[in-house]
Amino acid sequence: MSRIIKSQSVGISLKEAKSIPFLPLDFSEPHLNDSLQWTVDQAKKESTQLIADAQKRSQLIIKQAEDRAAELSSQIQQQQLGWEEERTLLQQDAYEKAFQLGHEEGREKGYSDLSSAIEEAKQMIAASKEAFEDHINNSEQVILQIAMKSTEKILAQVLEDKPERFLEVVKKGIKEAREMKEVKVYVALQQFTLVQQEREELRAIFPVDVQLYIYPEEELAPYQCFIESNQGRIDVSVDAQLTQMKRKLSDLLGDE
Numbered sequence: 001m002s003r004i005i006k007s008q009s010v011g012i013s014l015k016e017a018k019s020i021p022f023l024p025l026d027f028s029e030p031h032l033n034d035s036l037q038w039t040v041d042q043a044k045k046e047s048t049q050l051i052a053d054a055q056k057r058s059q060l061i062i063k064q065a066e067d068r069a070a071e072l073s074s075q076i077q078q079q080q081l082g083w084e085e086e087r088t089l090l091q092q093d094a095y096e097k098a099f100q101l102g103h104e105e106g107r108e109k110g111y112s113d114l115s116s117a118i119e120e121a122k123q124m125i126a127a128s129k130e131a132f133e134d135h136i137n138n139s140e141q142v143i144l145q146i147a148m149k150s151t152e153k154i155l156a157q158v159l160e161d162k163p164e165r166f167l168e169v170v171k172k173g174i175k176e177a178r179e180m181k182e183v184k185v186y187v188a189l190q191q192f193t194l195v196q197q198e199r200e201e202l203r204a205i206f207p208v209d210v211q212l213y214i215y216p217e218e219e220l221a222p223y224q225c226f227i228e229s230n231q232g233r234i235d236v237s238v239d240a241q242l243t244q245m246k247r248k249l250s251d252l253l254g255d256e
Contacts, residue, residue, distance in 0.1 A: 159223060159238070166191055166223060166238075167198055173227050173236030174205055174212075180229035182211045187225045192216035195225075 159166060170185065177183050183206070187195045195202070196214055203212050217224075223238035 163191070163194055166225075167195065169236050169238075170195060170225055170227075171202065171205065173225070173234050174202055176234050177227055177229045177231070178206050178210070180210065180231055182213075182229060184213045184215060184228045185225065186215050186217040186220065186228070188220040188222050189216050189218060190222045191225070 170187070174183065174185070185195065185202075192214070199212070199214060202214075206212060220237075225236045227234040227236060
């Protein structure tokens with residue numbers, strides 16, 4: 001019976017609800033700011049190593065390309081000298097001049113091929129330098145990605161060690177809707193018992209004439225939760241907290 005009532009409530013709510021603003025919640029564990037700063041520092045160390053490795057690879061590619069270009073240039077100079085000597089000898093005889101026509105075409109083609117190879121080597125150097133510069137420019141995003149992965153682990157560990165911290169998030173979300181006449185809280189199955197046990201404490205947040213309902217929702221992932229009233233929906237899921245932390249990490253990186 002409760003599932004039937006719940007399903008009807010969800011259907012009506014999703015159809016009529018309008019999103020309303022909800023300020024990011026403070027979900028900081030004691031010393032979590034220090035942990036976040038440590039996370040950023042660790043991420044920067046890993047990013048610095050990645051950049052150093054990329055620089056070594058880039059320098060190796062550039063060195064190889066420059067060596068190849070120098071080698072090809074030397075070959076061209078040597079062949080040009082040889083061709084000049086041959087040309088002098090060939091011009092001494094009319095028969096040799098006739099032969100020279102086809103012979104020179106082959107040599108000119110070889111010269112053109114070597115010139116193309118040098119140009120290709122130059123392009124390789126330019127592309128390698130450009131790729132390295134792009135990697136440096138994107139290093140902040142690399143740091144942020146590494147830091148976010150560490151942040152997710154920190155948050156997951158906080159919730160695992162102290163699941164009651166999730167209630168703090170729910171309470172602050174409920175306070176945003178305390179002026180409404182009817183409030184419905186939808187919570188993941190894994191956290192339903194935890195939230196239901198604190199129903200009276202949550203109920204005390206509202207005036208006496210406000211109705212509070214708590215529903216388990218099968219489709220929600222662990223630590224997902226949203227609150228609905230006649231004014232709209234408030235998302236108090238852990239994902240929202242991660243978004244807040246990502247902004248905080250971005251601010252920390254921007255201050256460095």
